[in-house]
Amino acid sequence: MMFAHVTHDQLARDVTAAALAALGIVQLLSPGCFESIRMYFRGAWAGLSNEQSERLKSVIEARTRAEGARGSARHAGLFTIAMGLFGLWPAIPYVMPYAASCLGMAYATWMAYRQFRRATELRFAPLVRRTPLEALPPVAIVSAALCLIGTAAFASIPQFRIAAAVVVVSMIVLVAIAWRIAVAPAVLFGTDPQVEYAVDKRVRFCRATGLVALACAPPTVFALLAWAQLPSPSGLLWLMMLLVIAGFIATRVVSLNPLREGIALA
């Protein structure tokens, strides 16, 4: 009964602000927890010999050192906390600060890549043709497109127009950053090119698909909260909400799938 006097909108706003503040504090205190590449190799060690494990460990450590983007992650943390506070302001749609904080996390990921690209003068290049679809599979792109279409449909309702537009824009920017990562050069130092290339492929895939999944998160939150506020939603809107949720789940599954997979080294 304690929250009986709190409106649905106010409750959603408070919960969003608290969640963003908590997320920002985690980013500040442990900047490596979101963009560290170690988590992409949880399942990679099975089946590797001691010598291969040592090589993989050493390449992951060298790359983590070279990326050194903890400053960007801390900036993103501060920004997320600021967005949490900003979200308490009743004049703005509460999904907007969440969408903006997702952009902050994407910024930290992109800065890690930029830092890494500047880390070496002498670069090795694999003589293998890559396509962006290896890092961003069509199923992730199609799922994100479904999510986008579903969210855009909510713009037809006047009270959600601004929030839907903000979420759509944030989504497009996040997917664009994911695409840039998918087409970014492979940076190999040449110490152990074979392992470096395998690590680069895994990191590229996890980051690109992870950002697409992140891009689908604000639309899902937005669609669920907007749905809860509608007195009698139409059948079409029901379908659109299902599209958004399906898109989010599909992108999440695609992005998490390789984390459990082993890695093949000669």
Next chain:
Amino acid sequence: MSASYLVVDESSETPPYRQIAEQIRAAIERRDLMPNATLPTVRQLAGDLGIAPNTVARAYTEMQNEGWLVGEGRRGTRVAENAPLASGRERARGLREAVVGFVEGLQHRGFSVQEISRAFQQAL
């Protein structure tokens, strides 16, 4: 699939486009790149190596003119089916000439035969 790797040494006296061409040629001769194997796009290779796309394009063009590669427009560049592979004897002669030239260069710079030999043994 194991990949071959290229590297461009900016401090070398050999121009970057020639370094690229020589390494691709060597990969074809070692059979790391088989006939019809697709090569990275000019843009991808230039990005990976951190050099200008024109440099990679020049290396590819030169190798196409020599018959090592085949350009297929938007479909990319692949290794020619009848690449002018050197025979074993030609390869051995090429290696001998390269080593002789390299050793002579070191002797001109004042290194003794013993020093060069010791350095070779350490390097190998």
